[in-house]
Amino acid sequence: MLTYCCNRCSSADFEMAKNSFKTLISQKHKTFPADLNMYGMKCKSQLLEDQENVTLIINRRNSIRQKPKNWAWTLLRCRWQKKLVLLLIFICVCVLIVFANTHLLVRGNILSAFLSSRLTKHSHAEKQEARYPDIQATTPAVPPVLRPTHYLLNYTATQLELGSHLNGLSSDYNIFVIYTRENYHLNLKFDLFAHSLLKHTSAQLHLHVITDSESQPSVLEILQRQIRRFRRTVIYTIYDVKVCSSIIQDIAAKLSPYFSSTPNSYYSDSLFFLSLGLHRIADRNLNRAILLDCDIVFRSDVRLLFNEFDNFLPHQLYGLAPELTPVYRHILYRYRVRYPKTSFGNPYYPINNEGGNQHSRVHHGYPGLNSGVVLLLLNRIRNSKSYLEKLTHTEVHTLVAKYSFKGHLGDQDFFTLLGYEYPNLIYRLDCIWNRQLCTWWKDHGYSQIFDAYFRCEGNIKMYHGNCNTRIPE
Template sequence: MRAYQGVLLLVAALAVFTFYYLGSGKENFSSTTRRIKENQAAQSTSTEQDVASSSELKLNEGKSKNMDSHSPLDYHVLMMFTNVHRNTGLRDKFLVAVSSLVKYGKLESNEVLSLHFVSDEPSKDIGKALLRDLLQGASFKYKVIFHDVNALTEKLFPIVEAMQKHFSAGTGTYYSDSIFFLSVALHQIMPEEIYRIIQLDLDLMFKTNIRELFEEFDNFMHSSVIGIAQEMQPVYRHTFWQYRRENPNTKVGEPPPDGLPGFNSGVMLLNLEAMRQSKLYNQLLEPNAVRQLAEKYHFKGHLGDQDFFSMIGMEHPELFYVLDCGWNRQLCTWWRDHGYMDIFDEYYRCESQIKILHGNCNTPILKE
């Protein structure tokens, strides 16, 4: 019997070796391990989960259960969906973003797109009604999870309070402004079982399969924690004016390809696991670190998380994987008519295939 058990153990070991090292080559050991971990993704008890098939949105309350190794692989997407009941423009943007995502979205049969929406109660009711129609034509499996904006704000405020005075439009720190820094501390708020998530603005239109965007995670360098596209206007040339005047040879605020134009937060790939493990990134969240960098760069912004990422990106570019401009083709031209016409095109130019259009600063996106 012992000899028979030994043979079985040997066969099992050889099978594991063959799978990891002599397999199809599509996955290596680390990527396979990551997929197994993601298969076990679960939502926290503070969220309301609406589980849906490709043809029906089921609005069920309750906690989610851990997935076993036979469960589908989750891709996680997060969007802000607040104050929609007061702003019909946000509703229209939501319709364009989700309908285009559904139009081009294609996943494997064992994959699920988990759609997270941060919302208030009135907006959540609107979102549920819209999603029933928008997701009917989806060719992929999906889940819908609503997160209460007030609950998230309560968790966020202690983490980001110190940085708000540097990156908010108002003077001082405002409790309600904390939600604009959600991506900065999302790794401390989302369940640890969720390893990667893409955060998107509402004012987007997809022109390709969102699954291709998730594949960009595979291009991250070892030190990368966030994937984000560069800002396509001279926003930070303007914001860093004093630092640039004191440092005339700096690349800070200069246009691509050699400059550091800052980032645009309309499309962000957040490697939550890497964010949790990065000692450097978490040190940069500390109030003293934020204050020191803001003083060094004479920084005063008003764009929330985008300002924070742009500032630390000047100091630590290794933390960021720069997405191609085609993944966040920003359409806003405000700065062209406000003092920067002579150099505007150096920032605005994008010769790549357009995969996501971004109608920032309320720029209309022409419907197909």
């Protein structure tokens, strides 16, 4: 056994181990058997045990080294790397926040800084044209095709589908209404709208309803019920809301950064700029049309409203009634601080109009315009180069910057600026044709001057129940 141990261990190691054991024995005053075979066996077992321990340790280390590591942990293993990654993430988040809250033109300036080498190849005029493309440049190469469907509805409960052609049927009273995203309140409003419209007129009406597939059955059911009630016949045309939205998308893209509240909000939808592009959607044979909100209630014959077209001056394209709240006084506070004597944002009638005689009107103020009722001369709009120029990016930006304007009411904001800067384009409809009932601003900081804006004297012919206001009986 000793010979076997010595073969595995060198003689020097054996003598060293032997001396160390003897030293330990002498220090601790212990005796061991003198049999060298027993010592050899202990040496062998000790060496084997140490060898096994070393092998286990090496195998364990190898298994740990061979285990694949997560790349994220490897990246963040060092402290300076972790700080660098966190700093980069923080910078990216800050850039996204700034980008989301900056002006559209500021974003263009930021991007132009990174593309300066490319932009230097263009002249200054080409830069302006690229930044503010006109309507023709932004029109898609393949415009969507609008195929409205026409129906003839009568009180005998029969529904005649005319397809894409009216087959000789026509009307001088074309009324456009938007009915989308149906809900309970919208259903009630449209039902009251149709009821009051048919109740107060005997004219042959042509209703143009821009709706979606989910809302279309409700529109048809309401119209048929009211038509049977008043024993009337109505020409009814349906427009696909998605196609109409895409047709005016370029206009909405120019105006929504200035006249919408937040992205994807109620007034940021392109349909709330529909009146500005209705001349593209309406048939080319239509000249006079009226766009109405669903919360309009008639108190007189709609033919009287169409008679207002006869009062348009040669250059007037649209007809709108004044805004009856101080909303634009609020929006224009920066401009009014710089120009305290401006009439922009003041009430339409003088506050000290004694006697309340509306025939002695002196228009001391311009409170803005309301787009709940819009009269449109479609052929004039199509042929007006000056109006189409007002819809370019350059003109819109100049107009907004001049008045420090940031609105949230869609086409109404643009009409308000257009009517103040270019008054020859807008016909001022009397407030009796759009008697708004919203009193929200009275309870939000303008109670003392609210009545000066809210007054509308005369025989009310149409109520506008905006802000979900109840219509008076």
